[in-house]
Amino acid sequence: MTVEIEFRSLDEIEWRVADGDDGTFEGRACQYGVVDSYGTTFHQRTFRKGLRGSYALLFMHSPMQPVGTFTAEERDDGLYISGRYDDTAAGRDARTMARSGSASELSVGFVRTDLPDWKKLYEMEEEARKELLNNIKSARLVEVSQITARMAAVPGSKLKTVRSALGDLYDEVDAPTIADRIREEQERREAEASDRMQERARRAALLKLQTAGR
Numbered sequence: 540m541t542v543e544i545e546f547r548s549l550d551e552i553e554w555r556v557a558d559g560d561d562g563t564f565e566g567r568a569c570q571y572g573v574v575d576s577y578g579t580t581f582h583q584r585t586f587r588k589g590l591r592g593s594y595a596l597l598f599m600h601s602p603m604q605p606v607g608t609f610t611a612e613e614r615d616d617g618l619y620i621s622g623r624y625d626d627t628a629a630g631r632d633a634r635t636m637a638r639s640g641s642a643s644e645l646s647v648g649f650v651r652t653d654l655p656d657w658k659k660l661y662e663m664e665e666e667a668r669k670e671l672l673n674n675i676k677s678a679r680l681v682e683v684s685q686i687t688a689r690m691a692a693v694p695g696s697k698l699k700t701v702r703s704a705l706g707d708l709y710d711e712v713d714a715p716t717i718a719d720r721i722r723e724e725q726e727r728r729e730a731e732a733s734d735r736m737q738e739r740a741r742r743a744a745l746l747k748l749q750t751a752g753r
Contacts, residue, residue, distance in 0.1 A: 606633035
């Protein structure tokens with residue numbers, strides 16, 4: 540089963556990398572109660588279901604390039620993380636880039652758990668569907684990534700499949716988004732309606748010929 544993983548990054552960075560040699564970091568990965576650049580709003584306790592254990596800190600959302608680990612907790616104003624860089628070349632490089640500012644932003648990867656099946660979404664009135672999609676009230680945290688400045692993922696450009704939030708690595712795929720499915724369903728129904736109209740017109744023309752020939 541594939542699931543849609545979405546990404547968000549904060550407009551204002553609120554995380555700190557320790558100056559010492561312990562390689563620790565902490566900060567806010569997701570802010571609650573504000574409309575982000577995607578037009579969506581995370582509400583308090585969005586990640587209340589499923590925050591457990593350690594997560595991998597990735598670089599640019601690549602499951603092949605973990606650079607550290609962290610734990611996460613929810614506070615009134617957002618999701619906060621604290622962790623430590625790996626004592627590896629990748630971990631040391633990521634720490635250096637975070638401190639220099641060349642890769643100093645965070646982006647959270649999550650799976651929404653507050654949406655009905657996309658077919659039910661399609662059947663909703665447009666305003667109600669937009670209201671639901673733009674307000675994130677429940678989600679499962681998958682990972683947090685360190686990203687280069689202003690390089691957050693473009694909404695809807697890619698999906699990833701995941702077998703479990705802390706399990707196997709996930710692969711990038713060109714699977715359709717929820718918006719894609721809704722659009723495809725609309726196009727399918729419009730095509731069917733057009734076909735029916737053409738068939739009725741064909742039958743009417745045939746009937747007219749038959750009547751004229753009598």
